[in-house]
Amino acid sequence: MTMVFVAPSLVFAIAIASAFVAFPTDAGGGTWQLVQKNIGIVAMHMQLMHNDRVVIFDRTDFGHSNLTLPNGRCRRNPYEKSVKVDCTAHSVEYDVASNTIRALFVQTDVWCSSGSVAPDGRLIQTGGYNDGERTLRIFNPCSTCDWQEFGPGLAARRWYASNHILPDGRQIIIGGKGQFNYEFNPKAKTGADKTTFRLPFLWQTNDPAGVMNNLYPFVFLNVDGNLFIFSNNRSILFDYHNNTVVKTYPEIPGGDPRCYPSTGSAVLLPLNLQASSIQAEVLVCGGAPRGSFQQTIKGNFLGALNTCGRIKITDLNPQWLMGLPGGKLGETQR
Numbered sequence: 225m226t227m228v229f230v231a232p233s234l235v236f237a238i239a240i241a242s243a244f245v246a247f248p249t250d251a252g253g254g255t256w257q258l259v260q261k262n263i264g265i266v267a268m269h270m271q272l273m274h275n276d277r278v279v280i281f282d283r284t285d286f287g288h289s290n291l292t293l294p295n296g297r298c299r300r301n302p303y304e305k306s307v308k309v310d311c312t313a314h315s316v317e318y319d320v321a322s323n324t325i326r327a328l329f330v331q332t333d334v335w336c337s338s339g340s341v342a343p344d345g346r347l348i349q350t351g352g353y354n355d356g357e358r359t360l361r362i363f364n365p366c367s368t369c370d371w372q373e374f375g376p377g378l379a380a381r382r383w384y385a386s387n388h389i390l391p392d393g394r395q396i397i398i399g400g401k402g403q404f405n406y407e408f409n410p411k412a413k414t415g416a417d418k419t420t421f422r423l424p425f426l427w428q429t430n431d432p433a434g435v436m437n438n439l440y441p442f443v444f445l446n447v448d449g450n451l452f453i454f455s456n457n458r459s460i461l462f463d464y465h466n467n468t469v470v471k472t473y474p475e476i477p478g479g480d481p482r483c484y485p486s487t488g489s490a491v492l493l494p495l496n497l498q499a500s501s502i503q504a505e506v507l508v509c510g511g512a513p514r515g516s517f518q519q520t521i522k523g524n525f526l527g528a529l530n531t532c533g534r535i536k537i538t539d540l541n542p543q544w545l546m547g548l549p550g551g552k553l554g555e556t557q558r
């Protein structure tokens with residue numbers, strides 16, 4: 225696996241930052257403005273923090289970046305062939321208000337790691353590659369704070385997993401390459417949740433021979449307290465307290481994969497909290513036709529899927545409504 229993708233929960237274009245910088249009025253819908261020509265690193269992952277700063281980070285096993293770490297700090301790269309000692313930064317904090325960059329020191333490989341922001345504003349980031357595959361990282365936002373890393377903080381190696389914050393403030397970490405299970409962070413000091421819990425759905429949606437499509441599953445907390453989990457072309461409602469599948473949703477029409485490496489995206493649509501019974505609806509867009517990844521090896525580059533589907537996950541008998549982006553969803557063709 226050599227492809228580089230952004231975790232779905234972290235998709236946030238740096239150019240969005242330009243929205244905070246004064247730009248000329250344009251009745252035609254705005255203009256792009258280049259705010260930084262070179263931030264020194266590649267924005268593989270980004271997270272907007274509660275203090276309006278953006279933490280950006282990239283894999284550490286792909287050579288030097290264009291930004292030297294301050295105070296003569298360096299990272300030892302036990303796994304990389306060429307760059308054994310690396311004194312460049314692979315993470316920065318972008319301050320939107322002042323349009324400035326501060327180098328951060330990420331010590332283990334965050335390549336295709338995953339994370340989410342805790343209710344107290346800390347970014348909790350887990351897993352990745354090589355020396356980072358079981359690492360737990362915390363970024364506490366403040367103007368001098370840097371990454372803190374704890375290893376091994378995970379019970380299993382997690383590469384391309386998905387994380388979600390739970391109502392009690394814990395984080396659930398689901399899947400990853402070859403991991404058909406989940407775990408919690410933090411773990412209880414005693415008792416059962418010290419380890420991993422099986423989730424056969426991830427195995428059932430794992431396409432064989434390294435094709436996968438069950439990675440970076442789309443995870444949302446439903447209003448009933450269960451988790452909606454979408455992997456490949458299917459989804460379930462999952463009770464993580466009791467490790468049981470509460471509901472199996474219909475396969476998304478067309479049956480093409482929407483998750484990594486086919487890499488569509490998904491969002492929980494805004495909830496109407498005034499409604500007498502609150503409904504939750506998930507929108508899934510894009511992905512790739514089944515077999516695309518293998519076709520690229522033969523030099524055939526298939527177009528991405530241009531369809532979106534939406535489903536009311538709280539319905540008694542939920543059905544997908546399909547449509548094209550820009551069209552009226554649910555009113556157009558499959």
Ligand SMILES: *[C@@H]1O[C@H](CO)[C@@H](O)[C@H](O)[C@H]1NC(C)=O
Binds near residue numbers: 289290291292312
């Ligand atoms: C970053 O790139 C510029 C322009 O190529 C170069 O002059 C500079 O030395 C580079 N800095 C680092 C730390 O690689």
Ligand SMILES: *[C@@H]1O[C@H](CO)[C@@H](O)[C@H](O)[C@H]1NC(C)=O
Binds near residue numbers: 465466
């Ligand atoms: C699931 O577990 C919770 C507490 O752990 C319990 O209160 C509840 O009854 C369980 N639900 C089912 C459907 O077993």
Ligand SMILES: *[C@@H]1O[C@H](CO)[C@@H](O)[C@H](O)[C@H]1NC(C)=O
Binds near residue numbers: 428431456457514
């Ligand atoms: C949905 O995905 C599975 C693989 O997980 C595949 O076997 C099945 O054919 C797909 N459905 C359709 C209609 O293509």
